[in-house]
Amino acid sequence: MAEVSLENLSKSFGDTIGVDNVTMTIPDGAFFVLLGPTGAGKTTTLRLIAGLEKPDQGDVRINGESVLDVSPAHRDVTMVFQQYSLYPHLSVRDNLTFPLRSPLLKTPQAEIDRKIKEIAEVLHIEHKLDNKATELSGGEMQRVAIGRALVRDPNIYLMDEPLSSLDAKLRSELRVELKRIHKNLGATLLYVTHDQIEAMSMATHIGVLQEGKLVQLGSPREIYANPNSQYVAERLGSPRINILPADLFGSAPKGAKTIGLRPEHIMLGSGIEGHVNRVEHLGDHTRLQISLAGYDLVAVMDPHNPVNQGDTLHISPKNQFYFDAKGIRIS
DSSP: OOOEEEEEEEEEETTEEEEEEEEEEEOTTOEEEEEOOTTSSHHHHHHHHHTSSOOSEEEEEETTEEOTTSOGGGSOEEEEOSSOOOOTTSBHHHHHHGGGGOTTTOOOHHHHHHHHHHHHHHTTOGGGTTSBGGGSOHHHHHHHHHHHHHTTOOSEEEEESTTTTSOHHHHHHHHHHHHHHHHHHTOOEEEEESOHHHHHHHOSEEEEEETTEEEEEEOHHHHHHSOSBHHHHHHSOSSOOEEEETTTTSOOOTTOOEEEEOGGGEEEEEEEEEEEEEEEEOSSOEEEEEEETTEEEEEEEOTTOOOOTTOEEEEEESSOEEEOTTSBBOO
16 A cells, blocks of 8 residues: 655646645655545546646655656556446446556456455455446446456555445445455545534545645544634534534633534533524434524423423533634634
8 A cells, every 4th residue: 555645736727726835744654635625626636646646836745756657547546437438238247357458557367356256255256247327226237347456456545525425324334344345355435525424434534625725634533623714613513513603602712703502512401591493313412503692593302301493492512622714713
């Protein structure tokens, strides 16, 4: 596997900035997630690492060596796309084998057979090896697409929202699979998503992108507990963080424009009066929708808390964040 470093990397497409002076290191063996909305620069960053795009400035280094002058085929990276990109006329076995037939790899047949068996078992598709790709379910096709990357044993795996086209149940299953595969292989993996659940549940490291800039880097827990801006705070957490006027609960730090209050950090029993508009019992927790001084917020409570629609509650904040007029964290 490999350590990958980006140094002052920038790429524009006409007047549109794709990546803006990004510097970061993906440690050897990390499950690194790039998180951000559409247009944040996630896919462009992947393509720059893969060599599918050439940067306007900056450098891409793999294990300390610049690869700017190395062709995509010789960078020893592999990429999984959002769409399955399988060969429909080939069997699962042949789809998995295809990358190993590259003249650059010169893989012996015995090694090909061993790898196909190993990866098929890891992905639980060993019973599908002789099926045509068109005979598979969506989840099975994406497993094959992932498997086709895994057989390569490259320096780094690049994954561009590979689960986004699947239904919720399959996404949940494959999140667990990918985390398990990463642990078993000890692979270096760079994964792109806009889905905060994927980021929180799989990543060892998260880099948050905003309009091409890397705005925060850390572990999932660090970024969740200590976001450096309102933008970052809104990227992680389900339900989303409540953003309210800074002085809603009383005095606020100088320069504060808004207060960020995560749903699990809303305390009942004292504070200002709120009205419960809706109660959702979700098994392991209860979600409340509350109107408070003309503002709406969401709170997460213990499922045994006897709160009903129409109740009046008194609310105070805990572990709140304060942001200035530009959304920068000040407290």
